Amino acid sequence: MASIIEPKILKGFRDFLPEAEIERRNLVEKIEASFRSYGFVPIDTPALEYAEILLGKGGGETEKQIYRFTDNGGRDVALRFDLTVPFARFLAEHRSDLTLPFKRYHIAKVWRGENTQRGRYREFTQCDFDTVGSDTAAADFEILLMMRNTLRAIGAGNVSIRLNHRGLFNRFLKALGAAEVSAEVLRIVDKLAKIGKDAVREQLEALGNPGNAWETPLQVAEKILDYIEPKGSFEETLEAITRAAGGPCPESERLALIRRFMVDTGTADSFTLDPSITRGLDYYTGIVYETFLAELPEIGSVCSGGRYDDLAGLYSKEKLSGVGSSIGLDRLIAALESLGKLEGQGSYARVAIACVREEDGGVYQALGARLREAGIPCEVFSEPKKLTQQFMLAEKRGIPWMIIPGESAGPVFTVRNLSTRENREGLSPEELIALFVSPV
Amino acid sequence: MASIIEPKILKGFRDFLPEAEIERRNLVEKIEASFRSYGFVPIDTPALEYAEILLGKGGGETEKQIYRFTDNGGRDVALRFDLTVPFARFLAEHRSDLTLPFKRYHIAKVWRGENTQRGRYREFTQCDFDTVGSDTAAADFEILLMMRNTLRAIGAGNVSIRLNHRGLFNRFLKALGAAEVSAEVLRIVDKLAKIGKDAVREQLEALGNPGNAWETPLQVAEKILDYIEPKGSFEETLEAITRAAGGPCPESERLALIRRFMVDTGTADSFTLDPSITRGLDYYTGIVYETFLAELPEIGSVCSGGRYDDLAGLYSKEKLSGVGSSIGLDRLIAALESLGKLEGQGSYARVAIACVREEDGGVYQALGARLREAGIPCEVFSEPKKLTQQFMLAEKRGIPWMIIPGESAGPVFTVRNLSTRENREGLSPEELIALFVSPV
Structure with missing residues (x-):
């Protein structure tokens, strides 16, 4: 072998x-x-x-x-x-x-x-x-x-979407004289949730003071930390970061209009303006956002x-x-x-058809076809095992109902609820279909 | 750059x-x-x-x-x-x-x-x-x-499913004394539709005569060609190949039972017993089939x-x-x-909502939300371009209907059928939804 x-x-x-x-x-x-x-x-x-x-x-x-x-x-x-x-x-x-x-x-x-x-x-x-x-x-x-x-x-339930505008952040950094290190600043700020405020301050300070000779690196770092701190409501935060970025501009107007749309759709509760959201990746230029459950x-x-x-x-x-x-x-x-x-x-099947006699496989599939045409997914069992074994198989598959054809393969069926183990006997195919089409 | x-x-x-x-x-x-x-x-x-x-x-x-x-x-x-x-x-x-x-x-x-x-x-x-x-x-x-x-x-319309039983074919080859070359025979027969009967005969003959000393290779090849020729009805073909394989056996009984299931489900017309179907691959041992439109x-x-x-x-x-x-x-x-x-x-969208005033984007999305809740996929346009341009965009996307909000963004809408170019005016949101829920 x-x-x-x-x-x-x-x-x-x-x-x-x-x-x-x-x-x-x-x-x-x-x-x-x-x-x-x-x-x-x-x-x-x-x-x-x-x-x-x-x-x-x-x-x-x-x-x-x-x-x-x-x-x-x-x-x-x-x-x-x-x-x-x-x-x-x-x-x-x-x-x-x-x-x-x-x-x-x-x-x-x-x-x-x-x-x-x-x-x-x-x-x-x-x-x-x-x-x-x-x-x-x-x-x-x-x-x-x-x-x-x-x-x-x-x-997933209620979500909290935290958004920011990279363009506005960049205007702020430019006003601060830190435009040259904006990519580094965004990457450091992006780590806020992971490394905490103190570590962010330290890393920002370590960037030095590239374009702002009138403040110490620590003072610049503190200003950035102040910028990224949410101020309360969406409007209050927007007002604060707009001011820090040098006053109203296309980016602040974009955020204000987005905010109006939130209010007009009754979805404002799901959104927060969070200036610390930067998404580390370089290619974003406008709004950026993250979503939390x-x-x-x-x-x-x-x-x-x-x-x-x-x-x-x-x-x-x-x-x-x-x-x-x-x-x-x-x-x-x-x-x-x-x-x-x-x-x-x-399983997607809502009902299984038991196999009572092997040679009636076609009759069972014909019944299955009628159920499927009525929109009821159903699995036809192929082996004439003991009924208790077939019940177990259906239960293992998570199928809630079982149809048991009569011995004679005549058009009389029993339906079993596999969780309550209750049977309903003597049903015709039409009655069966009616039973499953209207919720049982 | x-x-x-x-x-x-x-x-x-x-x-x-x-x-x-x-x-x-x-x-x-x-x-x-x-x-x-x-x-x-x-x-x-x-x-x-x-x-x-x-x-x-x-x-x-x-x-x-x-x-x-x-x-x-x-x-x-x-x-x-x-x-x-x-x-x-x-x-x-x-x-x-x-x-x-x-x-x-x-x-x-x-x-x-x-x-x-x-x-x-x-x-x-x-x-x-x-x-x-x-x-x-x-x-x-x-x-x-x-x-x-x-x-x-x-x-795909009506299909013709041609099936065969590899096990029965192998029994026939054994009875013929050609069991040793069964893999080769199956592979040659598999090419019938592609290379034609004469080429199959030639290739079968070239296999020689491994276990059947009382017939010439050509005679063996002819017997195989005779075996793979459908004989008429499913039953007639089944009878012929069963006889050629040495009489009733589990494989012929399997085919007979499958045939019974076809009849019992009223699907017999879709199936043909075609002994020339072999599926070249080695691993099949039972029934094999191909489907043609x-x-x-x-x-x-x-x-x-x-x-x-x-x-x-x-x-x-x-x-x-x-x-x-x-x-x-x-x-x-x-x-x-x-x-x-x-x-x-x-597109999956059935209707587009035109953008009349940029600042009403939230109002349009709120209407879109009501339509989607009613099960109507709809695309909200985001740019306040000329209406004719917006009609063209919807047509290009294959969206059949367009909702045109009033200038005042009040709750009065026009609906346009983009293929007939007919408008219905002065509809409320409720009337709009009713219009699309019941087929327009």
């Missing part, structure tokens, strides 16, 4: 057994339904691309984590590590076939050879949605509204993003402004699980 | 623009709904696995086509090239967590570095469905029934499979019999397209 190969999968990769996969699909289907209800349309791109495309200017963490290799044709290729870079390439390549504003979503797997500690996976799913080609408060707000409503639609804030942001004013710049000369967000499906599922908000579902 | 990277994708890989992706998703959603209605449950497995697992005993075509590389951790890994091998590994690895019979489906992408001529892709989607652990006529028949009904549910047979089989009696044998000592099938999504879409059975759909 041939030797057995040990069945195992790569570290950081996962199989999804039916219950887990049904859970994921239920969630993804609700997310998709929400995206579609706003008129967002799906796209798809290859899992594998030229490494040059995915790495762009190259660099840093990405290069270390990416799955990159030479294919049989000698091409330097890699698995996509996010959905943003392929989307930028897609925009540049298909620009003439797209109508702006382009509102797209993309739900797909990405791969990163990350350290697998701390529950990180090397294969995971991202749910991205973006509007490209409309640099308006309405487009900004729609993404914010979709984040709120999509998370509520999947049962009211019942489980400690898990971190489950949905974040922002506006970037030149998304496809690496691949095209046309400037395309976009605003978008990404739901981390795996973190969200972990959160919903720990909140007890996911119910295990073992 | 930084130089531009040319946006391009790898040969054999594809982007899916919204219209194509909506088409694919509509199709996949119908296929999934059909699978689920039979109680089949989804699973998922990693795109990347140990090469040793995927290649198994290794060999031949697969090894040449597979995307295989060494990851950053020095592991020999590869992208899956089908869903059957990962499923076998999955079964062996999770056997103790699964309840038999296990009915699963898996719809996912696979990768093969194939020659891209003849419309082959290097990244394509397979839709596999299998029942494992029930070696019964009922399980065989259920897969056949699902093939028929799933293809009809997605609008009645309106486009020349495109070849869009769904095929069979029963194998030791699916997970490479990874486990436990023998698991399974029966399953696989829909080739890309070939199917090509077929439906050339039959004109796919309608271009540019």
Whole structure:
């Protein structure tokens, strides 16, 4: 006999057994339904691309984590590590076939050879949605509204979306004479929740005092710390940071209009203006935001993003402004699980048809067809085992009802509620269907 | 300015623009709904696995086509090239967590570095469905029934499913004294449709006469050609091949019972017993089948499979019999397209809300929320352009209706049918919703 190969999968990769996969699909289907209800349309791109495309200017963490290799044709290729870079390439390549504003979503797997500690996976799913080609408060707000409503639609409960405007922050830094180190400042401030205020002050001070000779580095650091401190209401904070940034400007007006839209949609409670939100990544230029679950804030942001004013710049000369967000499906599922908000579902079938006589398999499938036509998913059992064994199998699958055909395969059936173990006898096919169409 | 990277994708890989992706998703959603209605449950497995697992005993075509590389951790890994091998590994690895019979489906992408001529892709989607652990006529028949009904549910029209039994064929070859070359015979016969009867005869004759000294190789070849020729009705063909195989046996009884199920479900017209169907692959041991569209047979089989009696044998000592099938999504879409059975759909939104005043974006989203709550997907436009431009945008997206808010943003709206260009004026939000909930 041939030797057995040990069945195992790569570290950081996962199989999804039916219950887990049904859970994921239920969630993804609700997310998709929400995206579609706003008129967002799906796209798809290859899992594998030229490494040059995915790495762009190259660099840093990405290069270390990416799955990159030479294919049989000698091409330097890699698995996509996010959905943003392929989307930028897609925009540049298909620009003439797209109508702006382009509102797209993309739900797909990405791969990163990350350290697998701390529950990180090397294969995971991202749910991205973006509007490209409309640099308006309405487009900004729609993404914010979709984040709120999509998370509520999947049962994540109340959310707290914390937003900020990178452009306004940069105006403030310029007024402070610290424009040259703005990227470093944003990266340090981004760590506030993780490392705390004192460490942020220390790191800001260590930047020195690049353009402001009349204050000490500590004084500059204190001003930045004051800027990023929320002041109370959205309006109060907006007023304070507008003043610090040198007075009313397009960025403060954008935030004020977004705030008006929040009030007009009755959703203001879900949003906070938080000047400490910066999203470390370089490419954001407008609003940025993170989303926390009211019942489980400690898990971190489950949905974040922002506006970037030149998304496809690496691949095209046309400037395309976009605003978008990404739901981390795996973190969200972990959160919903720990909140007890996911119910295990073992099957889509609502009823099983028992197998009493093997040769009546066709009769059972004919009944199954009638149930399915009436919209009732049903599993037909194929082996004439003892009924108690068939009850057990249905229960294990999580199917709540069982139809037991008569010995004669005549059109008379018993229906069993597998949780109460009650039977109803002598039903015709019509009665059976009526029973399941109207909730039993 | 930084130089531009040319946006391009790898040969054999594809982007899916919204219209194509909506088409694919509509199709996949119908296929999934059909699978689920039979109680089949989804699973998922990693795109990347140990090469040793995927290649198994290794060999031949697969090894040449597979995307295989060494990851950053020095592991020999590869992208899956089908869903059957990962499923076998999955079964062996999770056997103790699964309840038999296990009915699963898996719809996912696979990768093969194939020659891209003849419309082959290097990244394509397979839709596999299998029942494992029930070696019964009922399980065989259920897969056949699902093939028929799933293809009809997605609008592929009538199908012709041609089936055969590999075990019965092998009995016949044994009776003929040609058991030793059965694998070669099956592979030659599999090419019948492609190379024609004369070439098959020639190749069979070239096999020589391994175990039958009383006939010439040509006589043996003629007997095989006679065996694989359908004789008329299902029953007549079954009778002829049963006789040729040495009389009634479990395999002929299995076919007879499957035939009974076809009659009992009123689906017999969709099935033909065709002894020339062998499916070249070695692992099938029971029934095998291919599916042709009645309106486009020349495109070849869009769904095929069979029963194998030791699916997970490479990874486990436990023998698991399974029966399953696989829909080739890309070939199917090509077929439906050339039959004109796919309608271009540019958006899921049924209505667009025009933007009249930028500062009323919140009011428009509030109306959008009411429509979405009533189950009406709607896109809110974000830029206060000329109405004619907004009509054009909605038309380009394929959205049939447009709501035009009044200048005052008061609760009075106009609805425009974008195809007839008729307006209805002076509607309240309630009237609007009523209009769209009941088909307009």
